[in-house]
Amino acid sequence: MRLGINLGYWGAGMDADNLAVAREADKLGYDICWVAEAYGSDAPTVLSWVAAQTERIEVGSAIFQIPARAPAMTAMTAATLDSLSGGRFRLGLGVSGPQVSEGWYGVKFDKPLARTREYVEIVRRAMSRERLSYEGEHWTLPLPDGPGKPIKLTVHPVREEIPLYIAAIGPRNLEQTGEIADGALVLFFAPEHAEATTLGPVRAGRAKAGRTVEGFDLVATVPMAVGEDVTALADHFRPYTALYVGGMGSAKQNFYNKLAQRMGYEKEAAEIQRRYLSGDKEGAAAAVPRELIDSTTLLGSVDRIADRMRAYAEAGVTTLSLAPAGLTLEERFGSLRAGVEALERSGLA
Numbered sequence: 001m002r003l004g005i006n007l008g009y010w011g012a013g014m015d016a017d018n019l020a021v022a023r024e025a026d027k028l029g030y031d032i033c034w035v036a037e038a039y040g041s042d043a044p045t046v047l048s049w050v051a052a053q054t055e056r057i058e059v060g061s062a063i064f065q066i067p068a069r070a071p072a073m074t075a076m077t078a079a080t081l082d083s084l085s086g087g088r089f090r091l092g093l094g095v096s097g098p099q100v101s102e103g104w105y106g107v108k109f110d111k112p113l114a115r116t117r118e119y120v121e122i123v124r125r126a127m128s129r130e131r132l133s134y135e136g137e138h139w140t141l142p143l144p145d146g147p148g149k150p151i152k153l154t155v156h157p158v159r160e161e162i163p164l165y166i167a168a169i170g171p172r173n174l175e176q177t178g179e180i181a182d183g184a185l186v187l188f189f190a191p192e193h194a195e196a197t198t199l200g201p202v203r204a205g206r207a208k209a210g211r212t213v214e215g216f217d218l219v220a221t222v223p224m225a226v227g228e229d230v231t232a233l234a235d236h237f238r239p240y241t242a243l244y245v246g247g248m249g250s251a252k253q254n255f256y257n258k259l260a261q262r263m264g265y266e267k268e269a270a271e272i273q274r275r276y277l278s279g280d281k282e283g284a285a286a287a288v289p290r291e292l293i294d295s296t297t298l299l300g301s302v303d304r305i306a307d308r309m310r311a312y313a314e315a316g317v318t319t320l321s322l323a324p325a326g327l328t329l330e331e332r333f334g335s336l337r338a339g340v341e342a343l344e345r346s347g348l349a
């Protein structure tokens with residue numbers, strides 16, 4: 001199992017620290033550094049900055065938002081980043097959510113699966129450097145009855161194929177991701193529920209494409225905190241879990257709330273969401289079951305974290321992307337070192 005680091009969103013006064021974390025992860029032997037975007041900092045700029053100041057660690061987008069860019073622009077960006085980084089770029093894509101897609105980008109959040117399929121097909125075609133033409137429901141290239149003509153990408157990526165990932169949560173999205181992508185980016189992955197929530201749909205999608213899960217990169221981003229008091233460490237992640245389960249989306253459409261329900265927390269998920277959307281964020285955090293936090297994070301001593309890493313590997317995770325807790329840079333460095341030590345103790349390095 002490979003080890004990654006997730007820097008999350010840039011900004012909030014953490015820029016210099018985040019770069020230092022990426023460089024330390026590079027020195028410690030982490031395989032990849034992922035960068036996110038929502039409606040603040042954009043991922044490509046940060047990825048280019050990190051790649052320029054590291055040596056061997058790969059850099060990946062988690063994610064480039066599909067409504068933010070035309071597919072050809074994404075192909076251009078991916079090819080450029082792969083070229084500038086010396087073949088270290090991995091492309092992660094996702095549809096974002098209806099609030100961001102429609103509120104920030106002005107792009108209708110309809111038919112996300114069909115839109116993602118077409119988008120991936122165009123990106124792959126463009127990155128293959130064939131002349132780009134496409135006829136679909138959501139994109140037509142070139143536009144008909146106009147001056148446009150099929151054009152091919154002039155940038156040469158270092159690799160023949162840049163690995164392509166999709167951020168997926170729901171069963172249908174996971175199944176399609178297994179069918180059309182090289183890997184999946186997942187949050188709130190619980191090894192105890194892996195088959196029902198994640199692996200089953202991915203395996204079905206791979207079968208549709210005539211493939212097995214062999215070679216498919218399942219990337220789980222997992223918050224981590226090191227210490228002896230597991231209960232106190234779990235409490236640290238209550239606001240984080242409440243934000244996603246209760247406040248990430250609307251009452252009608254929250255992918256993470258539905259995921260918690262599929263894990264068996266139907267009543268708890270409903271209560272967290274009710275409190276969060278009513279403005280009671282502290283109450284929502286208090287309503288999060290400790291078992292839900294413990295099953296979707298890495299908490300405790302290095303030995304306990306090593307045991308949980310084995311559970312993630314046995315559940316099918318091939319890249320464990322850590323989001324280490326810590327208020328100071330030294331605390332985050334300590335978590336990075338603990339992650340490497342735990343992986344070595346687990347026997348998975």
